[in-house]
Amino acid sequence: MRASASLWPAPDLPPTVPASPLSATTQVPEAAAGPEGFSAERALALAAQTFEIEARALQALSARQGEGFVQAVQAMLACRGRTVVMGIGKSGHVGRKIAATLASTGTPSFFVHPAEASHGDLGMVTPGDVVLAISNSGEVDELVALLPALRRLSVTLVAMTGKPTSSLARHADIVLSSAVDQEACPLNLAPTASTTAQMALGDALAVALLDARGFVAADFARSHPGGSLGRRLLTHVRDLMRQGDAVPAVGPTASMSAMLREMSAKGLGFTAVAADDGQVLGIFTDGDLRRLIERGADLLALQAQDVMHPGPKLVREDALAVDAAGLMEQHRITSVIVVNEAGRITGALNSNDLMRAKVI
Secondary structure, three states: OOHHHOOOOOOOOOOOOOOOOOOOOOOOOOOOOOHHHOOHHHHHHHHHHHHHHHHHHHHHHHHOOOHHHHHHHHHHHHOOOOEEEEEOOHHHHHHHHHHHHHHHOOOOEEEOOHHHHOOOHHHHOOOOOEEEEEEOOOOOHHHHOOHHHHHHOOOEEEEEEOOOOOHHHHHOOEEEEOOOOOOOOOOOOOOOHHHHHHHHHHHHHHHHHHHHOOOOHHHHHHOOOOOHHHHHHHOEHHHHOEOHHHOOEEOOOOEHHHHHHHHHHHOOOEEEEEOOOOEEEEEEEHHHHHHHHHHOOOHHHOEHHHHOEEOOOEEEOOOEHHHHHHHHHHHOOOEEEEEOOOOEEEEEEEHHHHHHOOOO
8 A cells, every 4th residue: 555545635725835924814014124123013913824824724634634544543553563753854853742642642652863763773663663754845865765774674654744746655655644735934934834734643643543542541640650640540548648556546435535645646636436346436536626625525534436426538548549639628628537448447648648749
């Protein structure tokens, strides 16, 4: 299969059209000579025109995708190696971003600079890989020089290019059209709309692939362990909870003085009341203590089972820490008792623990 797999622009949407700075709907004031003639009005008008041109390029890009896009996605899904992205100049910068996006969304991928590939880095490419080669012109020397070697490696070559008759497109197994009608640059020279189209097409590939793979938020978190999402989706209660002697807990017959000593020593503002086997019976908080004092209760005569709140809020040790944070927020509490799957107390968690771990 060769370049016939691509869907190229219809005659009324040619890949390249001579551009004029007045071709967009935004009217741009005439430029004054020299940097001393800077015009804020003209700068803002050019910005608006750039947005218009690039937005139109992206809208047209959708109509230019078809069987070639589908085949590219299928090839990357079936690939047992890596998707190797190549490009030079501005296309190379775009290629690095595309490789990073693919890798972080479930498609193993990395970037290889074409010039470095000609001097040894081609060894990073192995038979069975998919090579995504990006070039607006499709004629960049460093990429074209690699085509025979890539063919001998038996890789699947996907060309992302703006020229259907280019050398890159003719040698590719699959062609993706990234053609644009004009660049946003008033001179129609600097890669602007064309690189925006390449970036968007790379994002489209990544989104289609992650959807086909059944990629979910937890998968994303595993590849982003240092980010806030990673912390929220990978940190469990057991990773943060206080354990052992740091957990405030007394038996049901504990005296009020024993409860107060436990609460003061552990500094969480509560003590759990638990049976000998660790089953949680209730909770007593410093708020409960203040209310007893206000009522004039005889504190020395009371035991834990007399003043505890039965059925306290509990969280499993294997729950996500973010879920524990949600429980605290929902019930307006600052601490929660942690239990195992059998309902026995194993720890305690405070909102400060969650903040230190940057879960909240």
